[in-house]
Amino acid sequence: MPEGDVLRLTAARLDAALRGVPLDRAELRWPTAGAARLVGATVTECVAYGKHLLTRFDDGRTLHTHLRMDGYWRVHPTGTRQAAARHPSVRAVLGTSSWTCVGWHLGMLDLVRTRDEARLVGHLGPDVLADDFPDAGLTEGLRRLAAQGGRPLCEVLLDQRVVAGLGTIWMAETLFALRLWPWTPADRLDADGGRALLLTARRLMGRSVEVGRSRGLGAVEPAVHGRARRPCRRCRTPVAVGRANEAPYDRPVFWCPACQAPR
Ligand SMILES: [Zn+2]
Known part of the structure:
Protein backbone atom coordinates (compact mmCIF):
# COMPACT_ATOMS: atom_id res chain seq x y z
CA MET A 1 0.00 0.00 0.00
CA PRO A 2 1.44 3.40 -0.94
CA GLU A 3 2.51 5.41 2.12
CA GLY A 4 2.93 9.11 2.83
CA ASP A 5 6.24 9.44 0.98
CA VAL A 6 4.71 8.08 -2.23
CA LEU A 7 1.73 10.39 -1.82
CA ARG A 8 4.05 13.42 -1.43
CA LEU A 9 5.80 12.59 -4.68
CA THR A 10 2.50 11.89 -6.43
CA ALA A 11 1.04 15.21 -5.27
CA ALA A 12 4.13 17.07 -6.49
CA ARG A 13 3.88 15.45 -9.92
CA LEU A 14 0.18 16.22 -10.31
CA ASP A 15 0.69 19.76 -9.04
CA ALA A 16 3.47 20.38 -11.55
CA ALA A 17 1.36 18.98 -14.39
CA LEU A 18 -1.99 20.65 -13.66
CA ARG A 19 -1.61 23.79 -11.57
CA GLY A 20 -2.72 27.07 -13.13
CA VAL A 21 -4.09 25.80 -16.44
CA PRO A 22 -7.85 25.24 -16.97
CA LEU A 23 -8.84 21.60 -17.41
CA ASP A 24 -10.08 20.75 -20.86
CA ARG A 25 -10.76 17.15 -19.91
CA ALA A 26 -12.11 15.75 -16.66
CA GLU A 27 -13.64 12.33 -16.15
CA LEU A 28 -14.49 10.86 -12.79
CA ARG A 29 -15.43 7.24 -13.39
CA TRP A 30 -16.99 6.83 -9.98
CA PRO A 31 -20.63 6.14 -9.08
CA THR A 32 -21.08 9.15 -6.78
CA ALA A 33 -19.11 11.66 -8.87
CA GLY A 34 -19.63 10.64 -12.49
CA ALA A 35 -21.96 13.55 -13.25
CA ALA A 36 -19.63 16.23 -11.85
CA ARG A 37 -18.39 18.86 -14.30
CA LEU A 38 -14.78 19.94 -13.83
CA VAL A 39 -13.89 21.04 -17.37
CA GLY A 40 -12.94 24.73 -17.27
CA ALA A 41 -11.94 24.63 -13.60
CA THR A 42 -8.28 25.30 -12.77
CA VAL A 43 -6.24 23.35 -10.25
CA THR A 44 -4.82 25.74 -7.65
CA GLU A 45 -2.80 23.05 -5.88
CA CYS A 46 -2.51 19.35 -5.33
CA VAL A 47 -1.34 18.32 -1.86
CA ALA A 48 -0.98 15.15 0.17
CA TYR A 49 -2.26 14.69 3.70
CA GLY A 50 -1.01 11.36 5.05
CA LYS A 51 -2.12 8.83 2.45
CA HIS A 52 -4.83 11.14 1.04
CA LEU A 53 -4.55 13.31 -2.04
CA LEU A 54 -6.38 16.65 -2.22
CA THR A 55 -6.63 18.35 -5.62
CA ARG A 56 -8.05 21.84 -5.10
CA PHE A 57 -9.82 23.87 -7.79
CA ASP A 58 -10.35 27.60 -8.22
CA ASP A 59 -14.13 27.16 -7.99
CA GLY A 60 -14.03 26.13 -4.33
CA ARG A 61 -14.10 22.40 -4.87
CA THR A 62 -11.63 19.66 -3.90
CA LEU A 63 -11.17 16.25 -5.48
CA HIS A 64 -10.20 13.82 -2.74
CA THR A 65 -8.62 10.52 -3.78
CA HIS A 66 -6.94 7.66 -1.95
CA LEU A 67 -4.80 4.95 -3.53
CA ARG A 68 -5.80 2.24 -0.98
CA MET A 69 -3.98 -1.01 -1.84
CA ASP A 70 -2.70 -0.65 -5.37
CA GLY A 71 -3.81 2.65 -6.87
CA TYR A 72 -1.47 5.04 -8.66
CA TRP A 73 -1.45 8.13 -10.85
CA ARG A 74 0.42 8.52 -14.13
CA VAL A 75 1.15 11.73 -16.03
CA HIS A 76 1.26 11.61 -19.85
CA PRO A 77 1.58 14.25 -22.56
CA THR A 78 -1.92 15.10 -23.76
CA GLY A 79 -2.72 13.48 -27.08
CA THR A 80 -0.62 10.35 -26.57
CA ARG A 81 -2.06 6.85 -26.59
CA GLN A 82 -1.59 6.47 -22.79
CA ALA A 83 -3.41 9.76 -22.19
CA ALA A 84 -6.50 8.35 -23.90
CA ALA A 85 -6.96 6.29 -20.69
CA ARG A 86 -9.67 4.00 -22.01
CA HIS A 87 -8.89 1.08 -19.68
CA PRO A 88 -11.73 0.06 -17.32
CA SER A 89 -9.39 0.30 -14.29
CA VAL A 90 -8.94 4.04 -14.82
CA ARG A 91 -11.03 5.91 -12.24
CA ALA A 92 -10.10 9.56 -12.93
CA VAL A 93 -8.71 11.59 -15.82
CA LEU A 94 -7.70 15.25 -15.41
CA GLY A 95 -6.19 16.87 -18.49
CA THR A 96 -4.95 20.24 -19.67
CA SER A 97 -3.72 21.10 -23.16
CA SER A 98 -0.24 19.89 -22.12
CA TRP A 99 -0.59 17.08 -19.59
CA THR A 100 -3.10 14.37 -18.73
CA CYS A 101 -3.13 12.79 -15.27
CA VAL A 102 -4.65 9.31 -15.09
CA GLY A 103 -5.71 7.74 -11.79
CA TRP A 104 -5.63 3.92 -11.85
CA HIS A 105 -7.29 1.55 -9.35
CA LEU A 106 -8.18 4.40 -6.97
CA GLY A 107 -9.66 3.19 -3.69
CA MET A 108 -11.62 6.33 -2.75
CA LEU A 109 -12.88 9.33 -4.69
CA ASP A 110 -14.97 12.25 -3.45
CA LEU A 111 -15.67 15.68 -4.84
CA VAL A 112 -16.42 18.11 -2.01
CA ARG A 113 -16.38 21.81 -1.24
CA THR A 114 -12.86 22.75 -0.20
CA ARG A 115 -14.21 24.10 3.07
CA ASP A 116 -15.63 20.64 3.80
CA GLU A 117 -12.31 18.78 3.40
CA ALA A 118 -12.23 18.19 7.16
CA ARG A 119 -15.15 15.79 6.76
CA LEU A 120 -12.79 13.50 4.85
CA VAL A 121 -9.47 14.04 6.63
CA GLY A 122 -10.38 15.81 9.86
CA HIS A 123 -10.22 12.61 11.93
CA LEU A 124 -6.59 11.99 10.99
CA GLY A 125 -3.64 12.70 13.22
CA PRO A 126 -0.97 15.19 12.13
CA ASP A 127 0.85 14.34 8.89
CA VAL A 128 4.41 13.38 9.85
CA LEU A 129 5.71 14.88 6.60
CA ALA A 130 3.96 18.24 6.99
CA ASP A 131 6.26 21.28 7.02
CA ASP A 132 5.02 22.29 10.46
ZN1 LIG B 1 19.63 -7.28 13.74
Missing part, protein backbone atom coordinates in the same frame (compact mmCIF):
# COMPACT_ATOMS: atom_id res chain seq x y z
CA PHE A 133 5.21 18.80 11.98
CA PRO A 134 8.27 19.53 14.16
CA ASP A 135 6.24 22.31 15.83
CA ALA A 136 2.47 21.99 16.02
CA GLY A 137 2.17 18.48 14.57
CA LEU A 138 4.60 16.86 16.96
CA THR A 139 2.81 18.25 20.01
CA GLU A 140 -0.50 16.92 18.75
CA GLY A 141 1.05 13.59 17.71
CA LEU A 142 2.55 13.12 21.18
CA ARG A 143 -0.79 13.93 22.78
CA ARG A 144 -2.48 11.28 20.66
CA LEU A 145 0.34 8.80 21.27
CA ALA A 146 0.00 9.27 25.02
CA ALA A 147 -3.69 8.31 24.77
CA GLN A 148 -2.91 4.85 23.32
CA GLY A 149 -2.34 3.10 26.65
CA GLY A 150 -0.71 -0.31 26.28
CA ARG A 151 -1.40 -0.76 22.56
CA PRO A 152 1.61 -2.24 20.69
CA LEU A 153 3.72 0.40 18.95
CA CYS A 154 3.40 -1.36 15.58
CA GLU A 155 -0.38 -0.92 15.73
CA VAL A 156 -0.18 2.64 17.01
CA LEU A 157 2.09 3.70 14.14
CA LEU A 158 -0.29 2.19 11.58
CA ASP A 159 -3.30 4.01 13.08
CA GLN A 160 -3.79 7.11 10.92
CA ARG A 161 -5.74 8.75 13.77
CA VAL A 162 -2.53 8.95 15.81
CA VAL A 163 -0.21 10.25 13.08
CA ALA A 164 -0.95 10.15 9.36
CA GLY A 165 1.27 8.76 6.62
CA LEU A 166 2.90 5.57 7.87
CA GLY A 167 2.07 2.12 6.52
CA THR A 168 3.75 -1.22 7.06
CA ILE A 169 7.05 -0.15 5.48
CA TRP A 170 7.76 2.96 7.55
CA MET A 171 6.29 1.45 10.71
CA ALA A 172 8.80 -1.42 10.47
CA GLU A 173 11.71 0.80 9.42
CA THR A 174 11.07 3.29 12.23
CA LEU A 175 10.95 0.58 14.92
CA PHE A 176 14.09 -1.06 13.52
CA ALA A 177 15.98 2.25 13.46
CA LEU A 178 15.21 2.71 17.17
CA ARG A 179 15.76 -1.00 18.03
CA LEU A 180 12.28 -1.20 19.50
CA TRP A 181 10.40 -4.49 19.83
CA PRO A 182 7.33 -3.88 17.60
CA TRP A 183 4.89 -5.03 20.32
CA THR A 184 6.31 -2.72 22.99
CA PRO A 185 3.31 -1.19 24.82
CA ALA A 186 2.98 2.47 23.81
CA ASP A 187 2.83 3.60 27.43
CA ARG A 188 6.31 2.15 27.99
CA LEU A 189 7.71 5.14 26.05
CA ASP A 190 8.31 8.39 27.93
CA ALA A 191 7.92 11.77 26.21
CA ASP A 192 11.49 11.68 24.86
CA GLY A 193 10.89 8.18 23.51
CA GLY A 194 7.67 9.29 21.84
CA ARG A 195 9.39 12.29 20.31
CA ALA A 196 12.20 10.09 18.99
CA LEU A 197 9.64 7.67 17.53
CA LEU A 198 7.70 10.28 15.58
CA LEU A 199 10.73 12.29 14.47
CA THR A 200 12.49 9.12 13.28
CA ALA A 201 9.45 8.23 11.15
CA ARG A 202 9.51 11.74 9.70
CA ARG A 203 13.26 11.61 9.03
CA LEU A 204 13.14 8.23 7.26
CA MET A 205 10.11 9.12 5.16
CA GLY A 206 11.51 12.57 4.36
CA ARG A 207 14.67 10.94 3.07
CA SER A 208 12.58 8.64 0.88
CA VAL A 209 10.86 11.70 -0.61
CA GLU A 210 14.22 13.42 -1.25
CA VAL A 211 15.77 10.36 -2.87
CA GLY A 212 12.55 9.61 -4.75
CA ARG A 213 12.53 13.09 -6.24
CA SER A 214 15.86 12.52 -7.95
CA ARG A 215 15.98 8.75 -8.45
CA GLY A 216 12.34 7.66 -8.53
CA LEU A 217 10.20 5.65 -6.17
CA GLY A 218 11.66 2.64 -4.40
CA ALA A 219 15.24 3.94 -4.58
CA VAL A 220 15.65 3.63 -0.79
CA GLU A 221 16.31 -0.01 0.18
CA PRO A 222 14.35 -0.96 3.32
CA ALA A 223 16.42 -2.25 6.25
CA VAL A 224 13.89 -4.89 7.36
CA HIS A 225 10.61 -4.49 5.46
CA GLY A 226 10.04 -7.25 2.91
CA ARG A 227 13.25 -9.04 3.96
CA ALA A 228 11.86 -12.11 5.80
CA ARG A 229 14.53 -14.75 6.58
CA ARG A 230 17.24 -12.61 5.00
CA PRO A 231 20.12 -11.48 7.25
CA CYS A 232 19.60 -8.30 9.28
CA ARG A 233 21.74 -5.54 7.80
CA ARG A 234 23.02 -4.73 11.30
CA CYS A 235 23.63 -8.14 12.95
CA ARG A 236 23.00 -10.86 10.30
CA THR A 237 20.18 -12.50 12.34
CA PRO A 238 17.39 -13.63 9.96
CA VAL A 239 14.62 -11.02 9.76
CA ALA A 240 11.30 -12.28 11.18
CA VAL A 241 7.68 -11.46 10.28
CA GLY A 242 4.92 -11.01 12.84
CA ARG A 243 1.46 -9.46 12.70
CA ALA A 244 -0.09 -6.20 13.80
CA ASN A 245 -3.85 -5.87 14.39
CA GLU A 246 -6.51 -8.59 14.42
CA ALA A 247 -7.67 -10.42 11.27
CA PRO A 248 -9.04 -9.38 8.83
CA TYR A 249 -7.21 -6.07 9.40
CA ASP A 250 -3.90 -7.68 10.29
CA ARG A 251 -0.72 -6.44 8.62
CA PRO A 252 2.81 -7.87 8.43
CA VAL A 253 5.50 -6.57 10.76
CA PHE A 254 9.09 -7.20 9.69
CA TRP A 255 11.64 -7.03 12.52
CA CYS A 256 15.00 -8.32 13.71
CA PRO A 257 14.62 -10.64 16.75
CA ALA A 258 18.13 -9.73 17.95
CA CYS A 259 18.29 -5.95 17.38
CA GLN A 260 14.67 -5.52 18.48
CA ALA A 261 14.46 -8.06 21.32
CA PRO A 262 11.82 -7.24 23.97
CA ARG A 263 13.33 -5.24 26.82
Whole structure:
Protein backbone atom coordinates (compact mmCIF):
# COMPACT_ATOMS: atom_id res chain seq x y z
CA MET A 1 0.00 0.00 0.00
CA PRO A 2 1.44 3.40 -0.94
CA GLU A 3 2.51 5.41 2.12
CA GLY A 4 2.93 9.11 2.83
CA ASP A 5 6.24 9.44 0.98
CA VAL A 6 4.71 8.08 -2.23
CA LEU A 7 1.73 10.39 -1.82
CA ARG A 8 4.05 13.42 -1.43
CA LEU A 9 5.80 12.59 -4.68
CA THR A 10 2.50 11.89 -6.43
CA ALA A 11 1.04 15.21 -5.27
CA ALA A 12 4.13 17.07 -6.49
CA ARG A 13 3.88 15.45 -9.92
CA LEU A 14 0.18 16.22 -10.31
CA ASP A 15 0.69 19.76 -9.04
CA ALA A 16 3.47 20.38 -11.55
CA ALA A 17 1.36 18.98 -14.39
CA LEU A 18 -1.99 20.65 -13.66
CA ARG A 19 -1.61 23.79 -11.57
CA GLY A 20 -2.72 27.07 -13.13
CA VAL A 21 -4.09 25.80 -16.44
CA PRO A 22 -7.85 25.24 -16.97
CA LEU A 23 -8.84 21.60 -17.41
CA ASP A 24 -10.08 20.75 -20.86
CA ARG A 25 -10.76 17.15 -19.91
CA ALA A 26 -12.11 15.75 -16.66
CA GLU A 27 -13.64 12.33 -16.15
CA LEU A 28 -14.49 10.86 -12.79
CA ARG A 29 -15.43 7.24 -13.39
CA TRP A 30 -16.99 6.83 -9.98
CA PRO A 31 -20.63 6.14 -9.08
CA THR A 32 -21.08 9.15 -6.78
CA ALA A 33 -19.11 11.66 -8.87
CA GLY A 34 -19.63 10.64 -12.49
CA ALA A 35 -21.96 13.55 -13.25
CA ALA A 36 -19.63 16.23 -11.85
CA ARG A 37 -18.39 18.86 -14.30
CA LEU A 38 -14.78 19.94 -13.83
CA VAL A 39 -13.89 21.04 -17.37
CA GLY A 40 -12.94 24.73 -17.27
CA ALA A 41 -11.94 24.63 -13.60
CA THR A 42 -8.28 25.30 -12.77
CA VAL A 43 -6.24 23.35 -10.25
CA THR A 44 -4.82 25.74 -7.65
CA GLU A 45 -2.80 23.05 -5.88
CA CYS A 46 -2.51 19.35 -5.33
CA VAL A 47 -1.34 18.32 -1.86
CA ALA A 48 -0.98 15.15 0.17
CA TYR A 49 -2.26 14.69 3.70
CA GLY A 50 -1.01 11.36 5.05
CA LYS A 51 -2.12 8.83 2.45
CA HIS A 52 -4.83 11.14 1.04
CA LEU A 53 -4.55 13.31 -2.04
CA LEU A 54 -6.38 16.65 -2.22
CA THR A 55 -6.63 18.35 -5.62
CA ARG A 56 -8.05 21.84 -5.10
CA PHE A 57 -9.82 23.87 -7.79
CA ASP A 58 -10.35 27.60 -8.22
CA ASP A 59 -14.13 27.16 -7.99
CA GLY A 60 -14.03 26.13 -4.33
CA ARG A 61 -14.10 22.40 -4.87
CA THR A 62 -11.63 19.66 -3.90
CA LEU A 63 -11.17 16.25 -5.48
CA HIS A 64 -10.20 13.82 -2.74
CA THR A 65 -8.62 10.52 -3.78
CA HIS A 66 -6.94 7.66 -1.95
CA LEU A 67 -4.80 4.95 -3.53
CA ARG A 68 -5.80 2.24 -0.98
CA MET A 69 -3.98 -1.01 -1.84
CA ASP A 70 -2.70 -0.65 -5.37
CA GLY A 71 -3.81 2.65 -6.87
CA TYR A 72 -1.47 5.04 -8.66
CA TRP A 73 -1.45 8.13 -10.85
CA ARG A 74 0.42 8.52 -14.13
CA VAL A 75 1.15 11.73 -16.03
CA HIS A 76 1.26 11.61 -19.85
CA PRO A 77 1.58 14.25 -22.56
CA THR A 78 -1.92 15.10 -23.76
CA GLY A 79 -2.72 13.48 -27.08
CA THR A 80 -0.62 10.35 -26.57
CA ARG A 81 -2.06 6.85 -26.59
CA GLN A 82 -1.59 6.47 -22.79
CA ALA A 83 -3.41 9.76 -22.19
CA ALA A 84 -6.50 8.35 -23.90
CA ALA A 85 -6.96 6.29 -20.69
CA ARG A 86 -9.67 4.00 -22.01
CA HIS A 87 -8.89 1.08 -19.68
CA PRO A 88 -11.73 0.06 -17.32
CA SER A 89 -9.39 0.30 -14.29
CA VAL A 90 -8.94 4.04 -14.82
CA ARG A 91 -11.03 5.91 -12.24
CA ALA A 92 -10.10 9.56 -12.93
CA VAL A 93 -8.71 11.59 -15.82
CA LEU A 94 -7.70 15.25 -15.41
CA GLY A 95 -6.19 16.87 -18.49
CA THR A 96 -4.95 20.24 -19.67
CA SER A 97 -3.72 21.10 -23.16
CA SER A 98 -0.24 19.89 -22.12
CA TRP A 99 -0.59 17.08 -19.59
CA THR A 100 -3.10 14.37 -18.73
CA CYS A 101 -3.13 12.79 -15.27
CA VAL A 102 -4.65 9.31 -15.09
CA GLY A 103 -5.71 7.74 -11.79
CA TRP A 104 -5.63 3.92 -11.85
CA HIS A 105 -7.29 1.55 -9.35
CA LEU A 106 -8.18 4.40 -6.97
CA GLY A 107 -9.66 3.19 -3.69
CA MET A 108 -11.62 6.33 -2.75
CA LEU A 109 -12.88 9.33 -4.69
CA ASP A 110 -14.97 12.25 -3.45
CA LEU A 111 -15.67 15.68 -4.84
CA VAL A 112 -16.42 18.11 -2.01
CA ARG A 113 -16.38 21.81 -1.24
CA THR A 114 -12.86 22.75 -0.20
CA ARG A 115 -14.21 24.10 3.07
CA ASP A 116 -15.63 20.64 3.80
CA GLU A 117 -12.31 18.78 3.40
CA ALA A 118 -12.23 18.19 7.16
CA ARG A 119 -15.15 15.79 6.76
CA LEU A 120 -12.79 13.50 4.85
CA VAL A 121 -9.47 14.04 6.63
CA GLY A 122 -10.38 15.81 9.86
CA HIS A 123 -10.22 12.61 11.93
CA LEU A 124 -6.59 11.99 10.99
CA GLY A 125 -3.64 12.70 13.22
CA PRO A 126 -0.97 15.19 12.13
CA ASP A 127 0.85 14.34 8.89
CA VAL A 128 4.41 13.38 9.85
CA LEU A 129 5.71 14.88 6.60
CA ALA A 130 3.96 18.24 6.99
CA ASP A 131 6.26 21.28 7.02
CA ASP A 132 5.02 22.29 10.46
CA PHE A 133 5.21 18.80 11.98
CA PRO A 134 8.27 19.53 14.16
CA ASP A 135 6.24 22.31 15.83
CA ALA A 136 2.47 21.99 16.02
CA GLY A 137 2.17 18.48 14.57
CA LEU A 138 4.60 16.86 16.96
CA THR A 139 2.81 18.25 20.01
CA GLU A 140 -0.50 16.92 18.75
CA GLY A 141 1.05 13.59 17.71
CA LEU A 142 2.55 13.12 21.18
CA ARG A 143 -0.79 13.93 22.78
CA ARG A 144 -2.48 11.28 20.66
CA LEU A 145 0.34 8.80 21.27
CA ALA A 146 0.00 9.27 25.02
CA ALA A 147 -3.69 8.31 24.77
CA GLN A 148 -2.91 4.85 23.32
CA GLY A 149 -2.34 3.10 26.65
CA GLY A 150 -0.71 -0.31 26.28
CA ARG A 151 -1.40 -0.76 22.56
CA PRO A 152 1.61 -2.24 20.69
CA LEU A 153 3.72 0.40 18.95
CA CYS A 154 3.40 -1.36 15.58
CA GLU A 155 -0.38 -0.92 15.73
CA VAL A 156 -0.18 2.64 17.01
CA LEU A 157 2.09 3.70 14.14
CA LEU A 158 -0.29 2.19 11.58
CA ASP A 159 -3.30 4.01 13.08
CA GLN A 160 -3.79 7.11 10.92
CA ARG A 161 -5.74 8.75 13.77
CA VAL A 162 -2.53 8.95 15.81
CA VAL A 163 -0.21 10.25 13.08
CA ALA A 164 -0.95 10.15 9.36
CA GLY A 165 1.27 8.76 6.62
CA LEU A 166 2.90 5.57 7.87
CA GLY A 167 2.07 2.12 6.52
CA THR A 168 3.75 -1.22 7.06
CA ILE A 169 7.05 -0.15 5.48
CA TRP A 170 7.76 2.96 7.55
CA MET A 171 6.29 1.45 10.71
CA ALA A 172 8.80 -1.42 10.47
CA GLU A 173 11.71 0.80 9.42
CA THR A 174 11.07 3.29 12.23
CA LEU A 175 10.95 0.58 14.92
CA PHE A 176 14.09 -1.06 13.52
CA ALA A 177 15.98 2.25 13.46
CA LEU A 178 15.21 2.71 17.17
CA ARG A 179 15.76 -1.00 18.03
CA LEU A 180 12.28 -1.20 19.50
CA TRP A 181 10.40 -4.49 19.83
CA PRO A 182 7.33 -3.88 17.60
CA TRP A 183 4.89 -5.03 20.32
CA THR A 184 6.31 -2.72 22.99
CA PRO A 185 3.31 -1.19 24.82
CA ALA A 186 2.98 2.47 23.81
CA ASP A 187 2.83 3.60 27.43
CA ARG A 188 6.31 2.15 27.99
CA LEU A 189 7.71 5.14 26.05
CA ASP A 190 8.31 8.39 27.93
CA ALA A 191 7.92 11.77 26.21
CA ASP A 192 11.49 11.68 24.86
CA GLY A 193 10.89 8.18 23.51
CA GLY A 194 7.67 9.29 21.84
CA ARG A 195 9.39 12.29 20.31
CA ALA A 196 12.20 10.09 18.99
CA LEU A 197 9.64 7.67 17.53
CA LEU A 198 7.70 10.28 15.58
CA LEU A 199 10.73 12.29 14.47
CA THR A 200 12.49 9.12 13.28
CA ALA A 201 9.45 8.23 11.15
CA ARG A 202 9.51 11.74 9.70
CA ARG A 203 13.26 11.61 9.03
CA LEU A 204 13.14 8.23 7.26
CA MET A 205 10.11 9.12 5.16
CA GLY A 206 11.51 12.57 4.36
CA ARG A 207 14.67 10.94 3.07
CA SER A 208 12.58 8.64 0.88
CA VAL A 209 10.86 11.70 -0.61
CA GLU A 210 14.22 13.42 -1.25
CA VAL A 211 15.77 10.36 -2.87
CA GLY A 212 12.55 9.61 -4.75
CA ARG A 213 12.53 13.09 -6.24
CA SER A 214 15.86 12.52 -7.95
CA ARG A 215 15.98 8.75 -8.45
CA GLY A 216 12.34 7.66 -8.53
CA LEU A 217 10.20 5.65 -6.17
CA GLY A 218 11.66 2.64 -4.40
CA ALA A 219 15.24 3.94 -4.58
CA VAL A 220 15.65 3.63 -0.79
CA GLU A 221 16.31 -0.01 0.18
CA PRO A 222 14.35 -0.96 3.32
CA ALA A 223 16.42 -2.25 6.25
CA VAL A 224 13.89 -4.89 7.36
CA HIS A 225 10.61 -4.49 5.46
CA GLY A 226 10.04 -7.25 2.91
CA ARG A 227 13.25 -9.04 3.96
CA ALA A 228 11.86 -12.11 5.80
CA ARG A 229 14.53 -14.75 6.58
CA ARG A 230 17.24 -12.61 5.00
CA PRO A 231 20.12 -11.48 7.25
CA CYS A 232 19.60 -8.30 9.28
CA ARG A 233 21.74 -5.54 7.80
CA ARG A 234 23.02 -4.73 11.30
CA CYS A 235 23.63 -8.14 12.95
CA ARG A 236 23.00 -10.86 10.30
CA THR A 237 20.18 -12.50 12.34
CA PRO A 238 17.39 -13.63 9.96
CA VAL A 239 14.62 -11.02 9.76
CA ALA A 240 11.30 -12.28 11.18
CA VAL A 241 7.68 -11.46 10.28
CA GLY A 242 4.92 -11.01 12.84
CA ARG A 243 1.46 -9.46 12.70
CA ALA A 244 -0.09 -6.20 13.80
CA ASN A 245 -3.85 -5.87 14.39
CA GLU A 246 -6.51 -8.59 14.42
CA ALA A 247 -7.67 -10.42 11.27
CA PRO A 248 -9.04 -9.38 8.83
CA TYR A 249 -7.21 -6.07 9.40
CA ASP A 250 -3.90 -7.68 10.29
CA ARG A 251 -0.72 -6.44 8.62
CA PRO A 252 2.81 -7.87 8.43
CA VAL A 253 5.50 -6.57 10.76
CA PHE A 254 9.09 -7.20 9.69
CA TRP A 255 11.64 -7.03 12.52
CA CYS A 256 15.00 -8.32 13.71
CA PRO A 257 14.62 -10.64 16.75
CA ALA A 258 18.13 -9.73 17.95
CA CYS A 259 18.29 -5.95 17.38
CA GLN A 260 14.67 -5.52 18.48
CA ALA A 261 14.46 -8.06 21.32
CA PRO A 262 11.82 -7.24 23.97
CA ARG A 263 13.33 -5.24 26.82
ZN1 LIG B 1 19.63 -7.28 13.74
